[in-house]
Every structure is written in C-alpha cells, then in structure tokens.
Amino acid sequence: MTETIADQPVMAVRGRDGEVRAFYNVCQHRGHELLKGRGKLKVGITCPYHASLYDFEGKLKTARMTDDAPDFRTSDFPLRRLPLVIADGLVFVNLDPDPHPFDDGCGSFGGTIRKHLEGIDGYQRVASLEYDIAADWKVVVDNSSEGYHIPIAHPRLSTLYDMSGGKPGHHDSLFNHFQNSGHASYVHMTLGEKEPYLGWTVWPKLCMLSLPGSRNLIALRMDPDGQGRCHERVDVYCEPDPGHSGNVDELLKLFAKIFNQEDIALVESVQRGLSSDGYDQGRYIADRAGSWFSESGLHVFHKWALEALGEIA
Numbered sequence: 001m002t003e004t005i006a007d008q009p010v011m012a013v014r015g016r017d018g019e020v021r022a023f024y025n026v027c028q029h030r031g032h033e034l035l036k037g038r039g040k041l042k043v044g045i046t047c048p049y050h051a052s053l054y055d056f057e058g059k060l061k062t063a064r065m066t067d068d069a070p071d072f073r074t075s076d077f078p079l080r081r082l083p084l085v086i087a088d089g090l091v092f093v094n095l096d097p098d099p100h101p102f103d104d105g106c107g108s109f110g111g112t113i114r115k116h117l118e119g120i121d122g123y124q125r126v127a128s129l130e131y132d133i134a135a136d137w138k139v140v141v142d143n144s145s146e147g148y149h150i151p152i153a154h155p156r157l158s159t160l161y162d163m164s165g166g167k168p169g170h171h172d173s174l175f176n177h178f179q180n181s182g183h184a185s186y187v188h189m190t191l192g193e194k195e196p197y198l199g200w201t202v203w204p205k206l207c208m209l210s211l212p213g214s215r216n217l218i219a220l221r222m223d224p225d226g227q228g229r230c231h232e233r234v235d236v237y238c239e240p241d242p243g244h245s246g247n248v249d250e251l252l253k254l255f256a257k258i259f260n261q262e263d264i265a266l267v268e269s270v271q272r273g274l275s276s277d278g279y280d281q282g283r284y285i286a287d288r289a290g291s292w293f294s295e296s297g298l299h300v301f302h303k304w305a306l307e308a309l310g311e312i313a
Contacts (some may be wrong), residue, residue, distance in 0.1 A: 021084065
C-alpha cells in the first residue's frame with residue numbers, strides 16, 4: 001500500500017517472510033515513484049521508469065544495462081527504509097530515522113483497539129474522503145478531541161449516543177481514548193443495547209471514531225496546507241457484514257453528509273474568530289471525571305502541543 005505523509009511518498013510492503021516493512025516510495029535511480037494505490041505484488045517492486053527491480057526487503061536486484069557500468073553494485077542502492085510499528089492491525093510509519101519508541105507514548109493504545117475492535121485485521125475500507133478546510137489543523141483536532149459541543153452543534157448525531165453514560169477518558173502520554181454507548185432507540189439504524197461509541201485522539205493529528213451499528217473505524221488525518229488551512233483525509237473501514245448493510249449506509253451518510261459538514265463549518269468559524277482582535281483566550285470546561293462530554297480531552301491535546309513547542313524552542 002502507498003501513502004503520502006507530510007508530502008513524502010511512502011509505501012508499506014509485506015515480505016515473503018510475513019514482515020511488513022516501510023520504505024520511501026522512490027526509485028533510487030532517478031527518483032521516480034515506484035508504486036500507486038494498493039494491491040499484491042508477485043515478483044518484486046519494479047520501477048515504471050527504467051524497470052529497476054527491488055525485492056520486498058528493499059534490496060535492488062536488477063538494473064538494466066549495468067553489466068558494463070564501472071563499479072556499479074546493486075548493494076549500493078537499496079530503498080530507504082522507514083521505522084514502522086503495527087498496533088493491533090493499525091500501521092504507523094515515522095519519517096524520523098531515529099524516533100522515540102512507540103510504546104513510550106502509546107504503549108496502551110493497541111489494547112484499546114484490541115478490546116473494542118476485535119477482528120480489525122479483517123476490516124475493509126469502504127470509503128475514502130478528502131476535504132480542504134479553511135482552518136488550522138490544530139483547530140480541527142481541537143474540535144475532534146471533545147464532545148462538549150455535540151448536543152448543541154450536532155442535533156442528529158447527539159441522538160445516537162447516551163449522554164447519561166460514558167466512561168472517563170483513558171490518557172496515555174500521547175493519546176486519548178473515550179468510550180460511550182449508543183441509544184437503541186436511534187431511529188436511523190438498527191442498534192442493540194449499549195453498542196459502543198468510541199473516540200481516539202493520537203498526537204499529533206490522528207483522530208478516530210467507531211460509531212454504533214456496525215464494526216467500523218473512521219480515521220481522520222489533518223495535513224497543514226498553509227497558514228490557517230488544512231487538508232483532511234478520511235478513511236472509513238468496516239467489518240464485512242451483509243446483514244447490517246443498511247447500518248453501514250447510514251454510517252457513511254451520518255458522517256460524510258451530516259456531522260462532518262457541520263464540524264467543518266464549526267472549525268472554519270473558530271478559525272475566523274481566533275484571527276479576530278476581539279478574542280484572546282477562553283476557559284476550559286473540564287469536569288472532574290475527565291469525560292469526553294467536557295473539554296478535558298481538549299485540555300490534554302493543548303498540553304501536548306505546548307510540550308512539543310517547548311521541545312522545539
């Protein structure tokens with residue numbers, strides 16, 4: 001599979017030994033991108049420009065017309081590898097060649113996935129969406145990190161979950177996780193009792209939801225796109241479940257056509273307000289329990305941002 005991370009082309013490939021490895025998706029000959037999209041490879045990774053062939057471990061195997069090239073050694077031109085971690089089915093790639101260990105800040109992250117999204121390895125991507133948003137990426141993450149606004153700003157979404165329930169957030173040093181449950185009386189899909197409504201915020205800009213009605217995961221990533229703007233990419237994954245196809249349809253409609261559009265309008269308004277001379281700062285509305293229905297998750301995200309700025313300074 002291929003991805004773009006901070007304008008860098010990246011690919012992840014499963015080798016014949018079963019190990020998943022990440023590389024820059026760039027041929028070491030003239031810099032042409034090697035792969036597109038997702039799929040299965042039979043022989044190796046072949047550059048579409050000059051047919052240089054790499055194996056699944058990133059080694060250059062063959063390069064055309066190099067037999068007579070003086071001092072040419074295939075071993076001098078392997079693909080550039082990237083650090084990769086798999087946390088219960090989710091693949092994380094880091095552009096830092098010497099990153100902090102994943103477990104230092106997200107050691108319990110995989111446990112929250114395993115506990116609530118059993119079988120995620122079998123989920124299939126059912127939708128990929130992209131949005132250009134006139135708001136800084138941090139403003140978008142602000143909005144995703146708290147449920148304080150939902151009863152007011154999301155009238156349909158607010159009828160899906162139980163405001164009287166919910167558990168206090170689980171905080172590791174680099175991620176938040178919140179748990180609630182859905183209303184069985186929600187009229188737009190068939191729900192059982194206490195089906196989970198889940199949320200995650202992973203530093204710096206990964207936000208995830210799993211809504212009641214089906215086994216699903218909605219992953220949102222915000223990339224900076226100039227001052228006061230960002231590009232949001234959303235992937236929706238679901239467990240194959242023909243018996244609840246109507247619920248999946250409602251999930252996509254609820255997210256793509258209703259509450260994410262409402263969220264975009266909210267964050268663009270906030271961005272305009274933050275730029276106003278009439279605003280300085282407000283007060284966090286965070287309850288003692290640290291619930292998602294307050295701004296406790298927002299407070300945690302801001303602490304992460306301040307710590308990161310301190311490291312830069």
